[in-house]
Amino acid sequence: MKVVHDLRGVGENLQDHMDMFLIYDLTGPHSYDKYKKLHNQALAGLEYALFRSGPVASNICEGGLLWYGDEHDPLPNLQYHFLPGAGVEEGADQAPSGNGLTLNVYQTRPRSRGTVRLKSGDPAAAPLVDPNYLSDPYDAEVLAEGVRIGQETLAQNALSKFVRAPYRPGKILATKEERIRFVRETGQGALHPSGACRMGVDAMSVVDPTFRVHGIEGLRVADTSIMPKLVSGNTNAPSMMLGERLAHFIKTNARSAATPSATVDLGRYRGEKVES
Numbered sequence: 001m002k003v004v005h006d007l008r009g010v011g012e013n014l015q016d017h018m019d020m021f022l023i024y025d026l027t028g029p030h031s032y033d034k035y036k037k038l039h040n041q042a043l044a045g046l047e048y049a050l051f052r053s054g055p056v057a058s059n060i061c062e063g064g065l066l067w068y069g070d071e072h073d074p075l076p077n078l079q080y081h082f083l084p085g086a087g088v089e090e091g092a093d094q095a096p097s098g099n100g101l102t103l104n105v106y107q108t109r110p111r112s113r114g115t116v117r118l119k120s121g122d123p124a125a126a127p128l129v130d131p132n133y134l135s136d137p138y139d140a141e142v143l144a145e146g147v148r149i150g151q152e153t154l155a156q157n158a159l160s161k162f163v164r165a166p167y168r169p170g171k172i173l174a175t176k177e178e179r180i181r182f183v184r185e186t187g188q189g190a191l192h193p194s195g196a197c198r199m200g201v202d203a204m205s206v207v208d209p210t211f212r213v214h215g216i217e218g219l220r221v222a223d224t225s226i227m228p229k230l231v232s233g234n235t236n237a238p239s240m241m242l243g244e245r246l247a248h249f250i251k252t253n254a255r256s257a258a259t260p261s262a263t264v265d266l267g268r269y270r271g272e273k274v275e276s
Helices: 032-036 036-049 137-154 176-186 238-255
Strands: 020-024 063-067 080-081 101-106 115-117 128-130 163-168
Touching: 020 176, 032 036, 080 137, 101 137, 137 163, 137 176, 163 238
Parallel strands: none
Antiparallel strands: 020 101, 020 163, 063 080, 080 101, 115 128
16 A cells, blocks of 8 residues: 555554542442342333433442642642442442442553554554553552552541442552552553644644644544643543534634635744645
8 A cells, every 4th residue: 555645653652541440349239239120220210201310310420539649740640430339331340249339540641652553554454552551650650549549538437337348459458569560450441542643743743733634635633642642531521622623723714715815823833824
């Protein structure tokens, strides 16, 4: 297959958040796990049909927290989600008693970088994706601190009448080494891949500040791949913002084309005036 344009930055700089799941067994049916039983499902369906409320109206993530996993970082770099149930996400286990909860934690600003490569010249072939999780030891250390904080939180007296015992991991991890090992053995991708076609004006960037692919006329990209750095949280809202921003650029260019004398000062990114 003939190369149309060689951009060295394509597929570099891949970033993703990494998820950790802390799962606890409960003393009774205190979570949404009780709705795994058919009669409770029927009651939940009826409640939603009549009042538009109840567990069917839940997004499952009933609580959230941003916190600090590095005392030298002035910004929170851990994000927690509290899920009143176990086995809610793929790869997360059920609680032994059938009633559990999940505390999810991930590092918001990982330092590890991966790649996306072509497997072959066949456009239908799946790419070779290497997230390269935890290649920077710092990431494992921050997540290990996130595990420590999560276990400390769920061991508080206020929760003792609900929480029976930790299940994943099966005990309180007392040392940093144990927590790092747990992170490396059980961590999984949060499915927030970003950065592999990053925005910029240097030799390794793929799109310019108006989403245009360098060197290819008429092609723009507007998804999380153009983020130079992964955002410190979920990627859904930023993705919608990128789409809105691209739509604005396209509409602005269309209006400018109808007025030949008009110019748009996009060259401030390169220090020059650029025709729209």
